[in-house]
Amino acid sequence: MIEQLKLAVDTQDRAFIQQQLENVNYADICAVLYELDEEEAVFVIKALPITLAADVIAELDEDVLEEFLDEFDSKELAQYVERQETDDAKDLLDELPIIKREEVIGYLKNKEKARHIQELLRYEEDCAGGLMGKELIKANMNWNVEQCIEEIRRQAKHVDKIYSVYVVDDDELLLGRVALKKLLLAKENAKVGDIYNDEVISVYTYQPTEEVAAIMQKYDLEALPVINVQGKLVGRITIDDVIDVITEMAEQERQIMAGISEDVEEDDSVWMLSRARLPWLIIGLVGGIIGARFIGVFEDDLAEVTAIAFFIPLIMATGGNVGIQSSALVVQSLATPQAFQDPITRKLFKVFLVALINGIVLAGLVYLFIYFTSGASLAYVVSAALFTVVLLASFFGTVIPLALDKIGFNPALASGPFITTTIDLMGLLVYFMVAHALFNL
């Protein structure tokens, strides 16, 4: 299939491409396009029926879309935008330079849609307004069921998925909703005002996308009406867009934990990838240099008992591992609503107990090993230092993400290079201080 398409692109065989793909799902076409190179993919898109091409473009990854858009002129883009849902159209236009964006909007034949899209362009990407679309069915509370169905018929072409009809008063204030099922089973002359459910959950345009995702997840919603500060219904968010938000949040957390500046992917340029990684590596490097200074202070101890150096990696690695485990548990408990929360003091006491168990087991194992290979005094020093490091790393690994969350930062930062470097250094310092104190006893 891919080979045939490539051949068709080479021979400029538009008819073949159209015939092969016109009954294929847009998401599958997207997957096929990713197997072609950029030029071929653009050729295929242009060969598709316009409505299908519009769906395919809406489904493309944002980074890919950005690269593609230069290959289309404003008139072509207007044709696609005309056939896209308003939220997808907004996302596309957001990628364009302002002049081209205005051109595309100018070419739109459906002036109501143009107005809707311009309204959406006002909102930032990371709030409910930036996520919503204008496609929804709105019914006045004084209508009857027949009028509702007539409205659905009128809008059927524009609103692909309906779920509920939203009920508003004469001032467009959101009052409630009628599920499609209820509408189907109701009598034609029943009043909307009598059958609607007023326990409708909605969000304001300015609420952050993370909150929107949490609300839809909590209440198991497939669509969520959006209101402005006056309480007027202005849009609707559907669950598919929210799933993308959830996926992006997980991706962002992974990058933070790994110490990569946000928003790079493996297929970005070598330069971008290096730039995203270097700052965090340099933080680690500075930490390493400070570490070298610490050790330098204890040069005399080291010259006397070279074996102290042998266990630097052990102390550092264990401290780092304990710290990351602790902070991952906190991040997790902050991310998922926890049942029967213990008060903070009990939580810290529990962390302390776990650290105590881990510390005793690890220090015990190390003591035994070193005792039989290098003698009692070194065993004593290393295991005492290890025990202290486990306790401290547990404490900081727990407290730092809590503190970050409290002051409004992403707690996952605590698993990133900055904090782990700090814990590394602390471990190193404790080790050499313990060694110094015990050997000079």
Added chain:
Amino acid sequence: MIEQLKLAVDTQDRAFIQQQLENVNYADICAVLYELDEEEAVFVIKALPITLAADVIAELDEDVLEEFLDEFDSKELAQYVERQETDDAKDLLDELPIIKREEVIGYLKNKEKARHIQELLRYEEDCAGGLMGKELIKANMNWNVEQCIEEIRRQAKHVDKIYSVYVVDDDELLLGRVALKKLLLAKENAKVGDIYNDEVISVYTYQPTEEVAAIMQKYDLEALPVINVQGKLVGRITIDDVIDVITEMAEQERQIMAGISEDVEEDDSVWMLSRARLPWLIIGLVGGIIGARFIGVFEDDLAEVTAIAFFIPLIMATGGNVGIQSSALVVQSLATPQAFQDPITRKLFKVFLVALINGIVLAGLVYLFIYFTSGASLAYVVSAALFTVVLLASFFGTVIPLALDKIGFNPALASGPFITTTIDLMGLLVYFMVAHALFNL
């Protein structure tokens, strides 16, 4: 509110609790329960109207549910199960010991539901069958629209959210679907066989939940019919259950990256938490002991130039950071479908280029720093070792997750303690070998 509830529990004031909560959303009640202690929460649940209590129980976190169930006898549980959707009922019964499970099923008055639930209990949790519910609307292709609506009316009480009516033939084989919107707009005497959409996406009962999640996400579905090997329609998966799967996958990956055996949460017992964390810490410990042996081999070099020890932390930390960054990028590209995939050789070449840039910058900085503080020869040794370590850590950080994925393991394991320990050791070995070679030149 919480205080009032606690007081009502103390005074056994069931009427107050019922009156306060009967019009509250079940998800909100759940959040309230998490603020109480276990005994209080059970009392509140028992005071609620049964249908509401059933919804609340279905919404409870799995771990919490498990603890609760002992507080209810089989007859009480049967009342709740009777009012739950079949997939929630299955999840509840899965937590019970077999004898109690059979008792509860025996008490169910709706024998069809009992049969449905028993059918669902056969499926493992991690496949489509374990995720699906039996609530769906099925229409024979020979029916007309009026018969469909009649069927919806008949089932309306059991099937909360409908989305689509699934069309089957006389053998119950899935043929397609009719969206509720289409049904609403169709003529009453229209044949289902004439209006249904045969491009319906379905999954088999045995497909893993990760695949189900990927399919629903790819095609933007809010519900997905499930068929058995013969192609018969046997259930339906709704998007809210899949969102939970996506969230759990992210949580699992976080735990793997942090080196925690799966499925512990902050509120588990001290013993469970220690047990989940110790194995990975011991892996790190063993790595540290092997590291001590490595360094021991180079004891003479160390005795001669103590300053070599100073830079052990720097080499290890940088190697670890580079390795984690590299593997996080690979994990990410495996998790999200990548556009315009480069062939593997080009990818590795790119990784090499990025490593080269990072290596040169980091080694350069370190060279300058050490040159001005400790002289040229040490600067030369440390920066040469650092450069080598960056290249090797990039390579292994990239190749290991790819290899893990290839042989069917979770690639996120590569960011866990086992692999990072290996990369640490490699860095250490390289450092001392370079130091040994260069100082003896």
